[in-house]
Amino acid sequence: MADIHVPKLNNNDTEYQIVEWLVGNGKPVIAGEPIAVLETSKAADELEAEETGYLHHAAALGTWIAPGALLARVTAEAAPQPAPASDVLETEPVAPEDAAGQEDVPVAEPVVTAPARAAMEELGVSHAEVVSLGLAVIRRSDVEALASRRTGQAASDVREDTSEDVSEGVPGDVLEDVPRPVADAGAHRLSRVQRAVARAVTTSHATIPAAYTVVRFEVGPLLERARGLSREVRRPVGLAELFVQAVAALHPAFPLFFASVDGDLARPADAPRVGVTFDMGEGLYVPVVHDTGSLKAIADALMRYRLAATEGDFRERDLTGANIAVTLHTDADVVLAIPLIFPGTVCALAITSPQPELVLAEDGTVTARTVANIGLAYDHRLINGRDAALFLAALRMELHA
Numbered sequence: 001m002a003d004i005h006v007p008k009l010n011n012n013d014t015e016y017q018i019v020e021w022l023v024g025n026g027k028p029v030i031a032g033e034p035i036a037v038l039e040t041s042k043a044a045d046e047l048e049a050e051e052t053g054y055l056h057h058a059a060a061l062g063t064w065i066a067p068g069a070l071l072a073r074v075t076a077e078a079a080p081q082p083a084p085a086s087d088v089l090e091t092e093p094v095a096p097e098d099a100a101g102q103e104d105v106p107v108a109e110p111v112v113t114a115p116a117r118a119a120m121e122e123l124g125v126s127h128a129e130v131v132s133l134g135l136a137v138i139r140r141s142d143v144e145a146l147a148s149r150r151t152g153q154a155a156s157d158v159r160e161d162t163s164e165d166v167s168e169g170v171p172g173d174v175l176e177d178v179p180r181p182v183a184d185a186g187a188h189r190l191s192r193v194q195r196a197v198a199r200a201v202t203t204s205h206a207t208i209p210a211a212y213t214v215v216r217f218e219v220g221p222l223l224e225r226a227r228g229l230s231r232e233v234r235r236p237v238g239l240a241e242l243f244v245q246a247v248a249a250l251h252p253a254f255p256l257f258f259a260s261v262d263g264d265l266a267r268p269a270d271a272p273r274v275g276v277t278f279d280m281g282e283g284l285y286v287p288v289v290h291d292t293g294s295l296k297a298i299a300d301a302l303m304r305y306r307l308a309a310t311e312g313d314f315r316e317r318d319l320t321g322a323n324i325a326v327t328l329h330t331d332a333d334v335v336l337a338i339p340l341i342f343p344g345t346v347c348a349l350a351i352t353s354p355q356p357e358l359v360l361a362e363d364g365t366v367t368a369r370t371v372a373n374i375g376l377a378y379d380h381r382l383i384n385g386r387d388a389a390l391f392l393a394a395l396r397m398e399l400h401a
Contacts, residue, residue: 029055043114115140122344123147213388220370235299246398248272248292275322278309346379
């Protein structure tokens with residue numbers, strides 16, 4: 001038996017409300033599967049099961065629960081568990097014939113989970129659109145389904161997991177009898193981070209007509225400069241920090257590279273916010289450098305994100321709001337990388353590992369230098385190949401200024 005306790009979700013609240021149970025009481029659950037949605041003062045968070053078995057609720061829907069309190073248990077057998085007494089407070093829908101004579105009651109605002117809000121920003125889905133769904137809790141999969149209907153793509157292509165698709169339109173009493181999937185022996189279940197990456201890739205490939213340009217940069221002088229700057233700002237400075245600073249500096253001259261596409265409109269960004277990829281072996285994270293005003297601020301942010309990536313300990317603000325991305329490919333043998341254009345952005349810059357190169361001069365002398373292939377993936381609706389080449393040329397000048 002495994003107990004599931006409520007984690008500390010933020011530093012401002014002493015208790016959270018259970019707004020949705022995603023797995024019924026006594027029903028089978030798979031390790032890593034979302035089981036409940038808890039609402040805080042700032043967001044709504046999904047909690048996952050850590051083991052496979054049968055889930056038993058220890059608290060009722062709609063109740064408030066403190067960090068550290070018992071939320072549920074996962075057992076190996078489907079032993080009957082008494083339902084929390086406060087379950088009787090759950091209300092049934094009012095039938096039309098019972099509603100006669102009642103005053104109109106305003107429709108409550110839905111709870112929008114943090115992943116759903118991020119998806120709304122990425123995919124350009126408005127608040128009015130999600131309210132029109134009539135759901136009490138809006139999840140990322142609901143937002144993706146809305147976005148996919150715009151493009152004519154089948155919603156099942158971008159749903160988070162198949163069990164949600166089965167449940168739509170099925171009455172609750174029938175759904176109780178639908179068996180939930182059980183993990184195959186030896187099968188690997190994708191983590192939440194891996195599933196998020198898969199959704200982003202699917203949406204990107206389905207909606208963004210991407211092109212790619214790559215240019216070789218000499219980075220030896222940059223690496224030498226970075227060593228001196230590390231001592232100056234007393235923070236680690238490498239190619240990532242220097243490229244983030246240089247990319248952000250190009251925002252005034254290349255506003256379309258920081259824009260987003262909304263139908264037939266390009267919406268420019270008010271300021272550069274640079275997403276940077278981190279893959280520590282547990283999945284891909286793309287936290288955002290919001291303050292690009294100084295190299296020290298950039299170095300501070302990236303140092304904190306490197307630590308957070310090892311634990312997956314990011315705040316919601318860390319992972320939202322990017323309008324351009326810098327992808328890092330630091331394995332020594334990687335000489336070319338074509339990055340994904342993340343939904344909600346139109347460009348992604350790829351930085352590969354520096355490589356030694358020998359140069360033969362006309363007089364027969366051989367000199368050594370350090371180079372890296374710097375690639376730009378871009379949305380062809382806004383940017384063409386000449387624009388991309390000009391951007392990369394300006395980037396090189398900015399780095400060596």
